[in-house]
Amino acid sequence: MSEITNTADRICGIVTTSGQSISANANAEIKAELDGLAKKLANLGFSAKGNFSTTSYENVIQSELPTTLREVRECKLKIFEILTKKFVESEAKKEINSGYLIPAQDDIPENPCGNITENSVVLLYGSSASIASKFPHSIARINGKSVAIFNMNENGNIYIDLDIESADGRKIVSIIKNSFSINTNNYYSIERPDRSTIIVFDRQKTRVLDVRYLNEKAIRVLGTFRSDGHTIIIEQKSTIVDGFRLSRTCVKSAIEDSVDFNIN
Template identity: 30%
Template sequence: MPQRSHWVLSYVDETLSNRLVSQVGYCLYLGNNELDAQVCFVRQWVKVLTYAKIRRLFSWKNSGWVPEFAAGTLGFGMIELHHFWVAYILIAFAGLWLIAWWECSDFLYKQTLNRQKAKARIKANKPDTAQRYRHELKKELVYRSGGVVVGVAVLVAALGYVDWEETAFELQQTIGILTPADDPMPPNPCRPMPSAPTLSSMRVYSAGGMSWSDKSRIVLVQIGNQDMLSITREGRQISVSGDIYTPDGDAVHIEGNSFETPQNGAFRPKRPDRHTLKVFDKWHQEVLNIRFLNDHAIRVQGIFWKPGRLFPLVIDGEAVKFGSASFGHPCNANTDIIIGVG
């Protein structure tokens, strides 16, 4: 049996960067011929060259803070201009650059070389090297993972701040979108009902009762022949439309989940979240309260005026009032009109 040969091939590249003088090829091979060792060396050399090109992108002077500072500053500036998608992109770039810079930093590269040298000493049967290798490996993992964790935490916090600012800005607008929440389904206060709703039925909670329908369009409030408030189902989505008036004739117009209020101060919308719309009139009275509980339930309260009428239709949490008439707990099964008066 031929005697096994032992080759240790290494290469030191001092031309890739005048800042880095380091070992870029390192191959320890135990085999029967020199050709295998040369193949091993070529593979290591190609790997190191590729890594070196990537490192060159992050190794120029001040690359550890200039791109992050510039992109981050522009990103937070975009928040003030309400260009939130631009802010997301710039801040994400800053955070990812910071993480990539750390991964390609000189400090981590030196830790990797120390680990590789310790591993090579083990293969060369050098004394007292196993403990040293474990120490270098542990140190490299701590530094590498610690830096990545810090970078990811900073990035997540920054993106979370952008999302918070975007939500706050959206809820301040008089034009916006209502989206379904993920609230649990309230208990059914109407028992027994002529027929029970299915899992896909739309449930409407109002005036202490619950009505449901499988219709694609449901009129929530109707006065005379005018639909004051309605919803349209499109798959799992809900679209709300209607007009809310004051005795003076001012109106909040809702069309397809988008709502617009007049700029004369007659109404003051309040959006505690993306699922709830409250509207107050100039007398600070709540005239509309809609909440999308979930994909299959909605809660409605409000004061609904129709132009030309002397009194409104009032729907609260307990009853429906229309002039001197009052009734509560509307429980309608598979209807297309929830609450209607002449």
């Protein structure tokens, strides 16, 4: 927050010497200060992908800061409040659009794999499940291409790499190492009700992805995964692979880069 405080100090110096109205020169100086703040925060790891909009900050400052506000202490407080509020909103938006999931504290549903060992995680696919002892771990591999790869970092957070396609083969969303890339012409909405859940709907309002990190030992996966003409549909009570319905199946793997369904 020191960078925001220092920027507020300098902006107030500009405002208090600019007279009864903020001149064009003062506007340019304010914008330069905001641009400089954005670069400094990016260097610290914040909003490095453009969530921090200096234009919106500049507009907020000019609209919310009364022209009669000249006392330096009040000016600094007002600017600090405006910048901090916008910064927090920007970071919250960035957090929502990040792909990593943190474990909730839900119970593990009854599943065909039974008890989970200390160093393992169960992935729940409807009434079926798999045990993963090492990551990365893929739901499926279709013609040699992994579909929906789950990774776990050193903090126990889950990262998902996958492409979600619509029935006509168009890409709806890509998730690559915790970042979303959206086809805005083909997706309906993304919901992050909390940091343990991600839900994606297509334009037909069909739920094409629903992943919840139930707890440190369990991940629940629902969705429709397509690639090269093959389709895997994971529903609440079953998993359908190219029309073949699976029920109460348990897959166990103790190797890295393991896969649950291999389709050629």
